[in-house]
Amino acid sequence: MDIAFLAVGGLLTVYIAFSAFGFVRNSSEHYSNFILGVVVMSGLLAVRNLCDERIAGAVRPMFWPRLAFAAASLIVATLAMGYVRLNAVALETTQPFFSDTDMIVGWMMMFSILALTLIHWGLLLTSIIAISIVYFFFGYQIDNPLFQTPRYDTGFIMNYIGLGTNQGFYYLAQVAADSVYFLIIYAAILLGIGMLDMVLEVGKLTGRKVPGGAAGPAIIGSGIVASIMGQAVSNVVLTGRLTIPMMKKFGYSGTMAGSIEATASTAGQIMPPVMGLAAFIIASFLNLPYIDVALSGMYPGLLYLTGVTIAVIVYANRNRLPKLVAKVDTAIIYRLTPTFVISFGVVLWLLLGYRSPAIAGLAGIVLALVLCLFQGRYRPTLAKLYEAIEEGLTLVAILSLLLVAVGPLGQIMLTTNLSGRLGIMLIQYLPDSQILMLLGAMAVSLVLGMGLPTPVAYIIVALALVPFMQQIGIPPLQAHFFVFYFAVFSTLTPPVAVSVLAAAKLADASFLGTAKDSMKIALTTFVIPFAFVYSPELMTFPSFSWAVIPAIAEVLYIQWALSTASYGYLFRHLSGLERLGFAVASLAAFVGMTVDPVWTWVSLGVFILLAVLAWATRGQGKVATS
Structure with a gap:
Protein backbone atom coordinates (compact mmCIF):
# COMPACT_ATOMS: atom_id res chain seq x y z
CA MET A 1 0.00 0.00 0.00
CA TYR A 171 -15.39 24.67 -6.77
CA LEU A 172 -12.27 24.73 -4.53
CA ALA A 173 -10.13 22.26 -6.47
CA GLN A 174 -8.25 25.20 -7.95
CA VAL A 175 -7.26 26.37 -4.47
CA ALA A 176 -6.04 22.90 -3.55
CA ALA A 177 -4.12 22.24 -6.77
CA ASP A 178 -2.71 25.64 -7.62
CA SER A 179 -2.17 27.22 -4.20
CA VAL A 180 -1.74 24.95 -1.20
CA TYR A 181 -0.34 21.71 -2.67
CA PHE A 182 3.38 22.47 -2.54
CA LEU A 183 3.16 24.71 0.54
CA ILE A 184 1.77 21.79 2.54
CA ILE A 185 4.52 19.46 1.35
CA TYR A 186 7.09 22.17 2.13
CA ALA A 187 5.75 22.43 5.69
CA ALA A 188 6.02 18.67 6.18
CA ILE A 189 9.59 18.63 4.87
CA LEU A 190 10.59 21.46 7.23
CA LEU A 191 9.32 19.40 10.14
CA GLY A 192 11.09 16.32 8.83
CA ILE A 193 14.48 18.03 8.69
CA GLY A 194 14.25 19.17 12.32
CA MET A 195 12.47 22.53 12.40
CA LEU A 196 10.28 21.48 15.34
CA ASP A 197 13.31 20.76 17.51
CA MET A 198 14.90 24.04 16.48
CA VAL A 199 11.93 26.30 17.30
CA LEU A 200 11.38 24.55 20.63
CA GLU A 201 14.99 25.33 21.53
CA VAL A 202 14.38 28.96 20.53
CA GLY A 203 11.38 28.92 22.86
CA LYS A 204 13.55 27.57 25.66
CA LEU A 205 16.09 30.35 25.06
CA THR A 206 13.35 32.95 25.46
CA GLY A 207 11.87 31.19 28.48
CA ARG A 208 15.12 31.55 30.41
CA LYS A 209 14.56 35.32 30.62
CA VAL A 210 10.96 35.65 31.91
CA PRO A 211 8.89 34.24 34.80
CA GLY A 212 6.87 31.20 33.79
CA GLY A 213 9.30 30.75 30.93
CA ALA A 214 8.35 27.10 30.46
CA ALA A 215 5.47 28.39 28.33
CA GLY A 216 7.98 29.95 25.92
CA PRO A 217 8.50 26.81 23.81
CA ALA A 218 4.72 26.39 23.53
CA ILE A 219 3.98 29.99 22.53
CA ILE A 220 6.96 30.47 20.22
CA GLY A 221 7.44 26.90 19.00
CA SER A 222 3.77 26.05 18.53
CA GLY A 223 3.07 29.44 17.01
CA ILE A 224 5.84 29.13 14.41
CA VAL A 225 5.15 25.49 13.57
CA ALA A 226 1.40 26.07 13.38
CA SER A 227 1.90 29.06 11.08
CA ILE A 228 3.49 26.63 8.63
CA MET A 229 1.18 23.68 9.27
CA GLY A 230 -1.98 25.79 9.52
CA GLN A 231 -3.85 23.07 11.47
CA ALA A 232 -4.61 23.57 15.17
CA VAL A 233 -5.43 20.04 16.33
CA SER A 234 -2.56 18.43 14.42
CA ASN A 235 -0.19 21.00 15.86
CA VAL A 236 -1.41 20.38 19.42
CA VAL A 237 -0.64 16.68 19.00
CA LEU A 238 2.70 17.36 17.30
CA THR A 239 4.17 19.91 19.70
CA GLY A 240 2.06 19.39 22.81
CA ARG A 241 3.64 16.04 23.61
CA LEU A 242 6.88 17.98 24.23
CA THR A 243 5.71 21.35 25.55
CA ILE A 244 2.94 20.27 27.94
CA PRO A 245 5.12 17.99 30.14
CA MET A 246 7.74 20.77 30.31
CA MET A 247 5.16 23.33 31.50
CA LYS A 248 3.79 20.94 34.12
CA LYS A 249 7.33 20.25 35.35
CA PHE A 250 7.89 23.96 36.01
CA GLY A 251 4.70 24.64 37.94
CA TYR A 252 1.87 25.04 35.46
CA SER A 253 -1.30 23.15 36.28
CA GLY A 254 -2.35 20.49 33.80
CA THR A 255 -5.36 22.51 32.65
CA MET A 256 -3.29 25.67 32.16
CA ALA A 257 -0.52 23.80 30.31
CA GLY A 258 -3.10 22.28 27.97
CA SER A 259 -4.86 25.60 27.41
CA ILE A 260 -1.60 27.41 26.58
CA GLU A 261 -0.72 24.76 24.00
CA ALA A 262 -4.22 24.83 22.50
CA THR A 263 -4.35 28.62 22.16
CA ALA A 264 -0.78 28.87 20.86
CA SER A 265 -1.40 26.16 18.26
CA THR A 266 -4.56 27.94 17.16
CA ALA A 267 -2.45 30.99 16.40
CA GLY A 268 -1.07 29.22 13.33
CA GLN A 269 -4.45 29.35 11.65
CA ILE A 270 -4.51 33.15 11.71
CA MET A 271 -0.80 33.89 11.24
CA PRO A 272 0.55 34.28 7.70
CA PRO A 273 1.58 32.65 5.47
CA VAL A 274 -0.70 29.56 5.44
CA MET A 275 -3.50 30.63 7.82
CA GLY A 276 -5.19 27.25 7.94
CA LEU A 277 -5.81 27.29 4.17
CA ALA A 278 -8.44 30.00 4.69
CA ALA A 279 -6.30 32.80 3.21
CA PHE A 280 -6.34 30.98 -0.12
CA ILE A 281 -10.13 30.58 0.05
CA ILE A 282 -10.64 34.23 1.04
CA ALA A 283 -8.45 35.25 -1.91
CA SER A 284 -10.55 33.05 -4.19
CA PHE A 285 -13.83 34.54 -2.90
CA LEU A 286 -12.58 38.14 -3.20
CA ASN A 287 -10.58 37.61 -6.40
CA LEU A 288 -7.49 39.06 -4.75
CA PRO A 289 -3.84 37.90 -4.86
CA TYR A 290 -3.22 35.45 -2.05
CA ILE A 291 -0.25 37.36 -0.64
CA ASP A 292 -2.35 40.54 -0.25
CA VAL A 293 -4.86 38.62 1.85
CA ALA A 294 -2.15 36.93 3.92
CA LEU A 295 -0.35 40.21 4.64
CA SER A 296 -3.63 41.81 5.73
CA GLY A 297 -3.70 39.32 8.57
CA MET A 298 -0.23 40.22 9.92
CA TYR A 299 -1.16 42.86 12.53
CA PRO A 300 -4.17 40.90 13.84
CA GLY A 301 -2.12 37.70 13.97
CA LEU A 302 0.66 39.35 15.97
CA LEU A 303 -1.93 40.86 18.32
CA TYR A 304 -3.33 37.37 18.88
CA LEU A 305 0.06 36.04 19.94
CA THR A 306 0.63 39.12 22.08
CA GLY A 307 -2.70 38.60 23.84
CA VAL A 308 -1.82 34.99 24.65
CA THR A 309 1.60 36.10 25.93
CA ILE A 310 0.09 38.80 28.16
CA ALA A 311 -2.33 36.31 29.72
CA VAL A 312 0.48 33.83 30.40
CA ILE A 313 2.72 36.54 31.94
CA VAL A 314 -0.04 37.68 34.31
CA TYR A 315 -0.77 34.06 35.30
CA ALA A 316 2.94 33.31 35.82
CA ASN A 317 3.46 36.39 38.00
CA ARG A 318 0.38 35.60 40.06
CA ASN A 319 1.60 32.07 40.75
CA ARG A 320 5.27 33.07 41.05
CA LEU A 321 6.37 30.57 38.45
CA PRO A 322 10.13 30.36 37.88
CA LYS A 323 12.13 31.12 34.79
CA LEU A 324 12.95 28.15 32.60
CA VAL A 325 16.22 26.50 33.60
CA ALA A 326 16.22 23.68 31.05
CA LYS A 327 19.40 23.28 29.02
CA VAL A 328 19.27 24.89 25.57
CA ASP A 329 20.86 23.15 22.59
CA THR A 330 22.17 26.25 20.83
CA ALA A 331 24.04 24.15 18.27
CA ILE A 332 20.79 22.99 16.66
CA ILE A 333 19.63 26.62 16.44
CA TYR A 334 22.81 27.67 14.64
CA ARG A 335 22.80 24.65 12.34
CA LEU A 336 19.12 24.66 11.32
CA THR A 337 18.39 28.39 11.25
CA PRO A 338 19.98 28.91 7.79
CA THR A 339 17.85 26.11 6.31
CA PHE A 340 14.67 27.59 7.70
CA VAL A 341 15.46 31.29 7.16
CA ILE A 342 16.79 30.96 3.60
CA SER A 343 14.10 28.60 2.31
CA PHE A 344 11.27 30.41 4.07
CA GLY A 345 12.68 33.77 3.02
CA VAL A 346 12.71 32.72 -0.63
CA VAL A 347 9.11 31.48 -0.34
CA LEU A 348 8.03 34.83 1.09
CA TRP A 349 10.07 36.77 -1.48
CA LEU A 350 8.38 34.89 -4.33
CA LEU A 351 4.94 35.38 -2.80
CA LEU A 352 5.60 39.09 -2.27
CA GLY A 353 6.60 39.25 -5.92
CA TYR A 354 3.16 37.82 -6.79
CA ARG A 355 4.55 34.51 -7.98
CA SER A 356 2.12 31.64 -7.67
CA PRO A 357 2.02 29.82 -4.30
CA ALA A 358 2.77 26.61 -6.19
CA ILE A 359 6.08 27.94 -7.53
CA ALA A 360 6.94 29.47 -4.15
CA GLY A 361 6.26 26.19 -2.35
CA LEU A 362 8.21 24.20 -4.93
CA ALA A 363 11.21 26.52 -4.53
CA GLY A 364 10.99 26.14 -0.75
CA ILE A 365 11.01 22.35 -1.04
CA VAL A 366 14.07 22.29 -3.29
CA LEU A 367 16.00 24.73 -1.08
CA ALA A 368 15.09 22.93 2.15
CA LEU A 369 16.20 19.56 0.75
CA VAL A 370 19.49 21.00 -0.48
CA LEU A 371 20.31 23.10 2.60
CA CYS A 372 19.52 20.29 5.04
CA LEU A 373 22.57 18.44 3.67
CA PHE A 374 24.76 21.08 5.36
CA GLN A 375 23.31 20.69 8.87
CA GLY A 376 26.24 18.65 10.13
CA ARG A 377 25.27 16.12 12.78
CA TYR A 378 21.68 17.39 12.52
CA ARG A 379 21.46 16.36 8.86
CA PRO A 380 18.32 14.22 8.48
CA THR A 381 18.70 10.57 7.53
CA LEU A 382 17.15 9.14 4.40
CA ALA A 383 14.54 7.47 6.60
CA LYS A 384 13.60 10.87 8.07
CA LEU A 385 13.33 12.43 4.63
CA TYR A 386 11.21 9.50 3.47
CA GLU A 387 8.89 9.97 6.45
CA ALA A 388 8.68 13.72 5.79
CA ILE A 389 7.77 13.26 2.12
CA GLU A 390 5.25 10.55 2.99
CA GLU A 391 3.72 12.80 5.68
CA GLY A 392 3.56 15.67 3.19
CA LEU A 393 1.74 13.56 0.61
CA THR A 394 -0.63 12.28 3.31
CA LEU A 395 -1.45 15.81 4.48
CA VAL A 396 -1.93 17.13 0.98
CA ALA A 397 -4.22 14.22 0.05
CA ILE A 398 -6.43 14.62 3.12
CA LEU A 399 -6.62 18.42 2.95
CA SER A 400 -7.24 18.38 -0.80
CA LEU A 401 -10.04 15.85 -0.27
CA LEU A 402 -11.50 18.26 2.28
CA LEU A 403 -11.52 21.16 -0.19
CA VAL A 404 -12.93 18.97 -2.95
CA ALA A 405 -15.67 17.55 -0.72
CA VAL A 406 -16.93 20.90 0.60
CA GLY A 407 -17.18 22.33 -2.92
CA PRO A 408 -20.84 21.30 -3.37
CA LEU A 409 -21.71 22.91 -0.04
CA GLY A 410 -20.42 26.29 -1.15
CA GLN A 411 -21.84 25.88 -4.64
CA ILE A 412 -25.31 25.02 -3.36
CA MET A 413 -25.42 27.98 -0.96
CA LEU A 414 -24.60 30.29 -3.86
CA THR A 415 -26.77 28.67 -6.52
CA THR A 416 -29.87 28.51 -4.30
CA ASN A 417 -29.06 31.93 -2.74
CA LEU A 418 -29.31 30.31 0.69
CA SER A 419 -26.51 32.56 1.95
CA GLY A 420 -28.44 35.70 0.98
CA ARG A 421 -31.60 34.38 2.59
CA LEU A 422 -29.79 33.70 5.85
CA GLY A 423 -28.55 37.29 5.82
CA ILE A 424 -32.11 38.56 5.35
CA MET A 425 -33.26 36.42 8.28
CA LEU A 426 -30.49 37.79 10.52
CA ILE A 427 -31.36 41.37 9.63
CA GLN A 428 -34.99 40.69 10.53
CA TYR A 429 -34.21 39.23 13.95
CA LEU A 430 -31.18 41.25 15.10
CA PRO A 431 -31.49 44.83 16.42
CA ASP A 432 -30.65 47.76 14.15
CA SER A 433 -27.19 48.28 15.67
CA GLN A 434 -23.90 47.41 14.00
CA ILE A 435 -22.20 46.31 17.21
CA LEU A 436 -25.16 44.12 18.22
CA MET A 437 -25.27 42.63 14.73
CA LEU A 438 -21.55 41.89 14.92
CA LEU A 439 -22.03 40.20 18.28
CA GLY A 440 -24.80 38.13 16.71
CA ALA A 441 -22.51 37.23 13.80
CA MET A 442 -19.82 36.25 16.33
CA ALA A 443 -22.23 33.91 18.14
CA VAL A 444 -23.41 32.33 14.88
CA SER A 445 -19.81 31.84 13.71
CA LEU A 446 -18.85 30.11 16.97
CA VAL A 447 -21.88 27.81 16.77
CA LEU A 448 -21.52 26.94 13.08
CA GLY A 449 -17.81 26.26 13.53
CA MET A 450 -18.21 23.72 16.35
CA GLY A 451 -16.49 20.44 15.60
CA LEU A 452 -15.70 21.25 11.97
CA PRO A 453 -12.28 21.66 10.32
CA THR A 454 -11.39 25.34 10.23
CA PRO A 455 -11.54 25.78 6.41
CA VAL A 456 -15.01 24.21 6.36
CA ALA A 457 -16.21 26.25 9.33
CA TYR A 458 -14.96 29.39 7.63
CA ILE A 459 -16.64 28.55 4.31
CA ILE A 460 -19.97 27.89 5.99
CA VAL A 461 -19.98 31.07 8.06
CA ALA A 462 -18.57 33.16 5.21
CA LEU A 463 -21.28 32.09 2.78
CA ALA A 464 -23.95 32.47 5.44
CA LEU A 465 -22.87 35.73 7.08
CA VAL A 466 -20.59 37.80 4.84
CA PRO A 467 -23.42 38.99 2.53
CA PHE A 468 -25.36 40.02 5.65
CA MET A 469 -22.31 41.83 7.09
CA GLN A 470 -21.75 43.71 3.85
CA GLN A 471 -25.37 44.83 3.99
CA ILE A 472 -24.68 46.51 7.34
CA GLY A 473 -21.71 48.41 5.91
CA ILE A 474 -18.65 46.26 6.66
CA PRO A 475 -16.04 46.09 3.83
CA PRO A 476 -15.68 42.63 2.22
CA LEU A 477 -12.12 41.92 3.46
CA GLN A 478 -12.95 42.82 7.07
CA ALA A 479 -16.20 40.84 6.88
CA HIS A 480 -14.40 37.70 5.68
CA PHE A 481 -11.69 38.03 8.32
CA PHE A 482 -14.25 38.65 11.07
CA VAL A 483 -16.12 35.39 10.47
CA PHE A 484 -12.85 33.56 9.80
CA TYR A 485 -11.43 34.56 13.19
CA PHE A 486 -14.47 33.33 15.08
CA ALA A 487 -14.57 30.13 13.04
CA VAL A 488 -11.00 29.60 14.24
CA PHE A 489 -11.95 30.45 17.83
CA SER A 490 -14.64 27.74 17.70
CA THR A 491 -11.84 25.18 18.15
CA LEU A 492 -11.30 26.68 21.63
CA THR A 493 -14.89 27.24 22.79
CA PRO A 494 -17.04 24.57 24.48
CA PRO A 495 -18.94 22.36 24.11
CA VAL A 496 -16.84 20.81 21.30
CA ALA A 497 -13.47 22.67 21.37
CA VAL A 498 -11.49 20.05 19.47
CA SER A 499 -8.10 21.71 20.10
CA VAL A 500 -8.80 21.87 23.83
CA LEU A 501 -9.89 18.23 23.85
CA ALA A 502 -6.61 17.12 22.26
CA ALA A 503 -4.56 19.27 24.66
CA ALA A 504 -6.49 18.04 27.71
CA LYS A 505 -5.73 14.44 26.80
CA LEU A 506 -2.02 15.18 26.45
CA ALA A 507 -2.02 17.08 29.77
CA ASP A 508 -3.99 14.35 31.56
CA ALA A 509 -6.37 17.09 32.69
CA SER A 510 -10.13 17.54 32.70
CA PHE A 511 -11.70 18.84 29.50
CA LEU A 512 -13.90 21.40 31.27
CA GLY A 513 -11.00 22.74 33.34
CA THR A 514 -8.80 23.07 30.27
CA ALA A 515 -11.65 24.69 28.34
CA LYS A 516 -12.17 27.19 31.18
CA ASP A 517 -8.48 28.17 31.17
CA SER A 518 -8.48 28.33 27.35
CA MET A 519 -11.41 30.73 27.41
CA LYS A 520 -9.59 32.95 29.92
CA ILE A 521 -6.63 33.20 27.54
CA ALA A 522 -8.82 33.50 24.46
CA LEU A 523 -10.77 36.41 25.93
CA THR A 524 -7.73 38.57 25.22
CA THR A 525 -8.06 37.72 21.52
CA PHE A 526 -11.83 38.02 21.02
CA VAL A 527 -11.47 41.79 20.81
CA ILE A 528 -9.23 41.61 17.71
CA PRO A 529 -11.92 41.02 15.02
CA PHE A 530 -13.93 43.96 16.37
CA ALA A 531 -10.75 46.04 16.39
CA PHE A 532 -9.99 45.59 12.69
CA VAL A 533 -13.63 46.21 11.75
CA TYR A 534 -13.67 49.56 13.59
CA SER A 535 -10.00 50.34 12.84
CA PRO A 536 -9.41 49.14 9.23
CA GLU A 537 -5.82 50.41 9.37
CA LEU A 538 -5.02 47.21 11.33
CA MET A 539 -5.32 45.35 8.02
CA THR A 540 -3.00 47.56 5.97
CA PHE A 541 0.31 45.72 6.52
CA PRO A 542 2.95 46.21 5.11
CA SER A 543 1.77 49.80 4.65
CA PHE A 544 2.17 51.86 7.79
CA SER A 545 0.37 54.97 9.01
CA TRP A 546 0.39 56.69 12.36
CA ALA A 547 -3.26 55.68 12.80
CA VAL A 548 -2.09 52.10 13.34
CA ILE A 549 -0.33 52.96 16.61
CA PRO A 550 -3.39 54.06 18.66
CA ALA A 551 -5.40 51.13 17.27
CA ILE A 552 -2.71 48.66 18.37
CA ALA A 553 -2.29 50.41 21.73
CA GLU A 554 -6.03 50.19 22.42
CA VAL A 555 -6.09 46.45 21.72
CA LEU A 556 -3.03 45.85 23.94
CA TYR A 557 -4.61 47.89 26.74
CA ILE A 558 -7.87 45.88 26.59
CA GLN A 559 -5.89 42.62 26.56
CA TRP A 560 -3.91 43.62 29.66
CA ALA A 561 -7.02 44.81 31.53
CA LEU A 562 -8.86 41.58 30.68
CA SER A 563 -5.95 39.41 31.80
CA THR A 564 -5.68 41.38 35.04
CA ALA A 565 -9.38 40.83 35.71
CA SER A 566 -9.28 37.15 34.69
CA TYR A 567 -6.28 36.15 36.82
CA GLY A 568 -6.63 38.73 39.60
CA TYR A 569 -3.07 40.01 39.67
CA LEU A 570 -1.41 43.40 39.19
CA PHE A 571 1.62 43.99 41.43
CA ARG A 572 -0.23 41.84 44.00
CA HIS A 573 -3.19 39.51 44.28
CA LEU A 574 -6.45 41.39 43.76
CA SER A 575 -9.71 41.12 45.65
CA GLY A 576 -12.93 40.18 43.91
CA LEU A 577 -14.08 43.80 43.88
CA GLU A 578 -10.81 44.96 42.33
CA ARG A 579 -11.04 42.28 39.65
CA LEU A 580 -14.56 43.49 38.88
CA GLY A 581 -13.17 47.03 38.54
CA PHE A 582 -10.60 45.91 35.95
CA ALA A 583 -13.30 43.93 34.11
CA VAL A 584 -15.46 47.07 33.96
CA ALA A 585 -12.45 49.04 32.69
CA SER A 586 -11.85 46.52 29.88
CA LEU A 587 -15.54 46.55 28.95
CA ALA A 588 -15.57 50.35 28.87
CA ALA A 589 -12.52 50.33 26.59
CA PHE A 590 -14.28 47.89 24.27
CA VAL A 591 -17.32 50.19 24.17
CA GLY A 592 -14.98 53.10 23.46
CA MET A 593 -13.40 51.22 20.56
CA THR A 594 -16.73 50.24 18.99
CA VAL A 595 -19.21 52.96 19.99
CA ASP A 596 -17.88 56.17 21.58
CA PRO A 597 -14.17 57.02 22.11
CA VAL A 598 -15.02 58.92 25.31
CA TRP A 599 -15.43 55.58 27.06
CA THR A 600 -11.82 54.66 26.28
CA TRP A 601 -10.59 57.60 28.33
CA VAL A 602 -13.01 56.76 31.16
CA SER A 603 -11.71 53.20 31.09
CA LEU A 604 -8.10 54.35 31.14
CA GLY A 605 -8.78 56.55 34.15
CA VAL A 606 -10.38 53.67 36.06
CA PHE A 607 -7.46 51.39 35.16
CA ILE A 608 -4.83 53.91 36.31
CA LEU A 609 -6.69 54.53 39.57
CA LEU A 610 -6.93 50.81 40.33
CA ALA A 611 -3.30 50.22 39.26
CA VAL A 612 -2.04 52.98 41.58
CA LEU A 613 -4.09 51.49 44.42
CA ALA A 614 -2.65 48.01 43.75
CA TRP A 615 0.89 49.42 43.66
CA ALA A 616 0.45 51.40 46.87
CA THR A 617 -0.89 48.43 48.80
CA ARG A 618 1.33 45.70 47.33
CA GLY A 619 2.40 43.12 49.90
CA GLN A 620 -0.80 43.63 51.89
CA GLY A 621 -3.93 41.54 52.04
CA LYS A 622 -4.68 37.89 51.71
CA VAL A 623 -3.88 35.78 48.69
CA ALA A 624 -6.97 35.52 46.56
CA THR A 625 -8.06 32.22 45.11
CA SER A 626 -7.87 31.67 41.38
Missing part, protein backbone atom coordinates in the same frame (compact mmCIF):
# COMPACT_ATOMS: atom_id res chain seq x y z
CA ASP A 2 2.90 2.37 0.73
CA ILE A 3 4.36 1.75 -2.70
CA ALA A 4 1.02 2.34 -4.44
CA PHE A 5 0.33 5.48 -2.41
CA LEU A 6 3.80 6.96 -3.01
CA ALA A 7 3.67 6.10 -6.70
CA VAL A 8 0.34 7.88 -7.21
CA GLY A 9 1.45 10.77 -4.99
CA GLY A 10 4.74 11.10 -6.86
CA LEU A 11 3.00 11.14 -10.25
CA LEU A 12 0.47 13.72 -9.06
CA THR A 13 3.24 15.89 -7.60
CA VAL A 14 5.23 15.85 -10.84
CA TYR A 15 2.06 16.66 -12.77
CA ILE A 16 1.18 19.60 -10.48
CA ALA A 17 4.77 20.85 -10.82
CA PHE A 18 4.46 20.86 -14.62
CA SER A 19 1.11 22.63 -14.38
CA ALA A 20 2.64 25.32 -12.15
CA PHE A 21 4.94 26.28 -15.05
CA GLY A 22 2.09 26.45 -17.54
CA PHE A 23 2.47 23.13 -19.34
CA VAL A 24 -1.22 22.27 -18.79
CA ARG A 25 -3.81 24.17 -20.78
CA ASN A 26 -7.32 22.71 -20.48
CA SER A 27 -8.73 23.47 -17.03
CA SER A 28 -11.42 20.78 -17.12
CA GLU A 29 -8.89 18.05 -17.83
CA HIS A 30 -6.38 19.55 -15.40
CA TYR A 31 -8.66 19.65 -12.36
CA SER A 32 -10.17 16.28 -13.31
CA ASN A 33 -6.66 14.85 -13.22
CA PHE A 34 -6.10 16.45 -9.85
CA ILE A 35 -9.33 15.20 -8.26
CA LEU A 36 -8.68 11.73 -9.70
CA GLY A 37 -5.25 11.70 -8.04
CA VAL A 38 -6.69 12.97 -4.74
CA VAL A 39 -9.46 10.35 -4.52
CA VAL A 40 -7.06 7.54 -5.42
CA MET A 41 -4.57 8.69 -2.77
CA SER A 42 -7.35 9.13 -0.20
CA GLY A 43 -8.74 5.67 -0.95
CA LEU A 44 -5.30 4.08 -0.69
CA LEU A 45 -4.77 5.86 2.63
CA ALA A 46 -8.09 4.55 3.94
CA VAL A 47 -7.16 0.97 3.07
CA ARG A 48 -3.60 1.38 4.34
CA ASN A 49 -4.78 2.70 7.71
CA LEU A 50 -6.94 -0.39 8.14
CA CYS A 51 -4.01 -2.62 7.15
CA ASP A 52 -1.87 -0.86 9.79
CA GLU A 53 -4.63 -1.48 12.31
CA ARG A 54 -4.60 -5.18 11.48
CA ILE A 55 -0.80 -5.50 11.51
CA ALA A 56 -0.54 -3.71 14.87
CA GLY A 57 -3.12 -6.05 16.40
CA ALA A 58 -5.33 -3.11 17.39
CA VAL A 59 -8.35 -4.07 15.33
CA ARG A 60 -11.52 -2.15 16.22
CA PRO A 61 -15.04 -3.61 15.79
CA MET A 62 -16.37 -4.34 12.29
CA PHE A 63 -12.94 -4.49 10.70
CA TRP A 64 -13.94 -6.42 7.58
CA PRO A 65 -17.03 -4.29 6.78
CA ARG A 66 -14.92 -1.17 7.19
CA LEU A 67 -12.22 -2.60 4.94
CA ALA A 68 -14.81 -3.53 2.32
CA PHE A 69 -16.33 -0.05 2.54
CA ALA A 70 -12.92 1.61 2.11
CA ALA A 71 -11.97 -0.63 -0.82
CA ALA A 72 -15.34 -0.09 -2.52
CA SER A 73 -15.02 3.68 -2.06
CA LEU A 74 -11.55 3.58 -3.63
CA ILE A 75 -12.68 1.50 -6.62
CA VAL A 76 -15.90 3.42 -7.31
CA ALA A 77 -14.22 6.82 -6.92
CA THR A 78 -11.40 5.77 -9.27
CA LEU A 79 -13.79 4.47 -11.92
CA ALA A 80 -16.09 7.49 -11.72
CA MET A 81 -13.33 10.10 -11.80
CA GLY A 82 -11.51 8.14 -14.49
CA TYR A 83 -14.63 8.37 -16.68
CA VAL A 84 -15.01 12.08 -15.92
CA ARG A 85 -11.37 12.69 -16.80
CA LEU A 86 -11.66 10.86 -20.15
CA ASN A 87 -14.82 12.80 -21.02
CA ALA A 88 -14.00 16.11 -19.32
CA VAL A 89 -14.20 18.26 -22.45
CA ALA A 90 -17.42 16.61 -23.65
CA LEU A 91 -19.05 16.95 -20.23
CA GLU A 92 -18.13 20.62 -20.06
CA THR A 93 -19.50 21.21 -23.57
CA THR A 94 -22.80 19.35 -23.17
CA GLN A 95 -23.69 20.41 -19.62
CA PRO A 96 -26.37 20.11 -18.29
CA PHE A 97 -27.66 17.77 -21.00
CA PHE A 98 -26.00 14.57 -19.81
CA SER A 99 -26.52 11.06 -21.11
CA ASP A 100 -27.83 8.25 -18.90
CA THR A 101 -24.26 6.92 -18.55
CA ASP A 102 -23.03 10.35 -17.50
CA MET A 103 -25.72 10.56 -14.83
CA ILE A 104 -24.88 7.13 -13.44
CA VAL A 105 -21.22 8.12 -13.23
CA GLY A 106 -22.22 11.38 -11.55
CA TRP A 107 -24.07 9.50 -8.81
CA MET A 108 -21.08 7.18 -8.39
CA MET A 109 -18.73 10.14 -8.09
CA MET A 110 -20.93 11.90 -5.54
CA PHE A 111 -21.44 8.89 -3.25
CA SER A 112 -17.83 7.70 -3.42
CA ILE A 113 -16.36 11.13 -2.57
CA LEU A 114 -18.81 11.43 0.33
CA ALA A 115 -17.77 7.95 1.47
CA LEU A 116 -14.08 8.93 1.46
CA THR A 117 -14.97 12.13 3.34
CA LEU A 118 -16.78 10.04 5.94
CA ILE A 119 -13.70 7.85 6.41
CA HIS A 120 -11.21 10.69 6.74
CA TRP A 121 -13.22 13.61 8.14
CA GLY A 122 -16.03 12.00 10.09
CA LEU A 123 -19.80 11.92 10.22
CA LEU A 124 -20.49 15.57 11.11
CA LEU A 125 -18.87 17.13 8.03
CA THR A 126 -20.20 14.41 5.70
CA SER A 127 -23.72 14.89 7.07
CA ILE A 128 -23.60 18.65 6.48
CA ILE A 129 -22.51 18.17 2.86
CA ALA A 130 -25.11 15.43 2.31
CA ILE A 131 -27.90 17.57 3.81
CA SER A 132 -26.96 20.45 1.51
CA ILE A 133 -27.19 18.13 -1.52
CA VAL A 134 -30.57 16.80 -0.35
CA TYR A 135 -31.69 20.43 0.04
CA PHE A 136 -30.63 21.09 -3.57
CA PHE A 137 -32.85 18.24 -4.76
CA PHE A 138 -35.88 18.72 -2.50
CA GLY A 139 -35.74 22.35 -1.33
CA TYR A 140 -38.79 23.10 -3.49
CA GLN A 141 -40.93 21.08 -1.07
CA ILE A 142 -40.16 23.36 1.90
CA ASP A 143 -43.21 25.47 2.79
CA ASN A 144 -41.25 28.39 4.29
CA PRO A 145 -40.78 30.89 1.41
CA LEU A 146 -37.50 32.06 2.94
CA PHE A 147 -35.89 28.66 2.33
CA GLN A 148 -37.95 27.30 -0.57
CA THR A 149 -36.09 26.77 -3.85
CA PRO A 150 -37.31 26.36 -7.43
CA ARG A 151 -37.70 22.80 -8.65
CA TYR A 152 -34.40 22.14 -10.42
CA ASP A 153 -33.91 19.54 -13.14
CA THR A 154 -31.80 16.55 -12.09
CA GLY A 155 -29.25 17.22 -14.82
CA PHE A 156 -28.96 20.84 -13.69
CA ILE A 157 -28.31 19.69 -10.11
CA MET A 158 -25.72 17.10 -11.11
CA ASN A 159 -23.97 19.72 -13.21
CA TYR A 160 -23.62 21.98 -10.17
CA ILE A 161 -22.56 19.13 -7.90
CA GLY A 162 -19.57 18.42 -10.09
CA LEU A 163 -20.42 16.49 -13.23
CA GLY A 164 -20.04 19.66 -15.27
CA THR A 165 -16.29 19.83 -14.38
CA ASN A 166 -16.33 23.49 -13.28
CA GLN A 167 -18.73 23.52 -10.33
CA GLY A 168 -19.36 21.56 -7.16
CA PHE A 169 -16.43 19.28 -6.42
CA TYR A 170 -14.35 21.53 -8.69
